Amino acid sequence: MIPASAGLLNKRSVTTSLTGPTTLVAQVSGISAFITHGELAGITAALILAKDSNNSIAVLHTDSLYCIRTIREGLAQSDPGAMANIRQYNGHSFYRWINNILHHKSTDIQHVKAHTEDTSLPSLPNSEADHYATSAQKLVHRIPSFPIPTFHMDEFTPYSSSHGWTESNLRVYTETVMLEKSLHELRNNVRMAKWLYEPRPPSKFPYTRAYSAYSAAIQLHARSGQLAVADTLFSRGKIDEPYCRFGCRALEDPHHLFVECKRYTEWRVETSKEIENRTRRKLTEKGFEETSQTSLLKTAKSLFINDKDIWPLQYSFYYLGHIPKLDSLLPYSPTMTPIAREQLLHHLAADWHTHIIRLAGRIFGDYQREMAKRLTSNHKPR
Numbered sequence: 001m002i003p004a005s006a007g008l009l010n011k012r013s014v015t016t017s018l019t020g021p022t023t024l025v026a027q028v029s030g031i032s033a034f035i036t037h038g039e040l041a042g043i044t045a046a047l048i049l050a051k052d053s054n055n056s057i058a059v060l061h062t063d064s065l066y067c068i069r070t071i072r073e074g075l076a077q078s079d080p081g082a083m084a085n086i087r088q089y090n091g092h093s094f095y096r097w098i099n100n101i102l103h104h105k106s107t108d109i110q111h112v113k114a115h116t117e118d119t120s121l122p123s124l125p126n127s128e129a130d131h132y133a134t135s136a137q138k139l140v141h142r143i144p145s146f147p148i149p150t151f152h153m154d155e156f157t158p159y160s161s162s163h164g165w166t167e168s169n170l171r172v173y174t175e176t177v178m179l180e181k182s183l184h185e186l187r188n189n190v191r192m193a194k195w196l197y198e199p200r201p202p203s204k205f206p207y208t209r210a211y212s213a214y215s216a217a218i219q220l221h222a223r224s225g226q227l228a229v230a231d232t233l234f235s236r237g238k239i240d241e242p243y244c245r246f247g248c249r250a251l252e253d254p255h256h257l258f259v260e261c262k263r264y265t266e267w268r269v270e271t272s273k274e275i276e277n278r279t280r281r282k283l284t285e286k287g288f289e290e291t292s293q294t295s296l297l298k299t300a301k302s303l304f305i306n307d308k309d310i311w312p313l314q315y316s317f318y319y320l321g322h323i324p325k326l327d328s329l330l331p332y333s334p335t336m337t338p339i340a341r342e343q344l345l346h347h348l349a350a351d352w353h354t355h356i357i358r359l360a361g362r363i364f365g366d367y368q369r370e371m372a373k374r375l376t377s378n379h380k381p382r
């Protein structure tokens with residue numbers, strides 16, 4: 001298998017080979033194949049091709065001790081059709097096929113150590129088979145595919161066009177696929193584009209108190225796209241319509257609720273004014289004249305508005321805990337040391353951050369209370 005360390009969803013190529021009176025090289029594709037599938041395909045092909053001669057049973061050598069043990073375990077079962085214990089193994093359709101052949105044709109399967117200097121008769125062709133399988137990787141597009149034993153699969157076996165048949169643990173497989181899917185969505189989603197915003201870490205204080213722990217939960221849910229607003233609930237079949245439940249003619253997604261919904265306009269204006277006033281006070285205190293305060297104050301005013309001059313993606317994403325980068329907004333003052341400047345920026349960033357997460361908490365708290373009220377009074381969503 002190349003690459004040898006490939007994971008469940010990684011692209012990989014598995015080849016198999018056998019040698020003896022006949023040599024065969026094939027690739028195992030169309031099934032979520034691992035090294036074991038290569039081993040099993042080789043054993044299956046060898047069993048089919050093996051011929052008894054001079055009244056002696058054909059002997060098959062393989063270096064896969066694991067496969068031999070599992071095959072013997074399967075043979076020991078009284079009901080070879082069911083092979084219940086085999087079901088847990090990846091590639092169990094191959095095991096069933098092998099078991100079926102062995103019930104019609106007795107062949108002696110023996111273990112041979114791999115990669116040794118041993119020059120005994122079983123070891124030499126084993127190294128040779130290894131060599132064929134490895135060399136075949138270079139021509140993998142030209143060698144035939146080994147047939148997939150769908151006829152020995154469970155009655156229901158998952159199949160996907162990208163990964164083929166999957167016989168491994170379904171729970172692990174599903175988790176891996178879903179994890180991959182979520183990662184893909186998050187990567188392609190602006191929610192995680194943290195580098196576009198102010199990089200100074202917010203102070204821990206507003207997060208460690210009970211009230212604001214709620215703000216952290218909102219941020220976590222909003223950033224992972226799990227906030228229970230109408231849009232999310234609708235996409236999961238929980239409610240009939242994805243529109244704003246406060247009467248706006250708009251889709252109720254987190255952006256609408258936190259930035260646009262008319263129910264919270266007053267709170268946004270209020271918080272924005274407070275941040276603006278606090279920023280002005282701080283800047284004046286530090287000796288900045290009115291003209292050099294303009295950029296910062298303009299930004300403070302636009303924190304809750306979709307302003308393309310302020311927000312890197314045009315839209316306000318304050319509810320994700322983001323604020324625009326501050327460095328370029330504060331003019332350099334000849335009387336201010338770099339440390340004092342950094343302290344001031346740090347102070348402003350922390351202050352703004354605390355206010356925006358508080359507003360997000362206030363809005364979502366109100367929203368949740370309102371929705372709970374409607375639920376208890378059997379008020380149907382609009």
Ligand SMILES: [Zn+2]
Pocket residue numbers: 244245246247248250256257260261262263
């Ligand atoms: Zn609304």
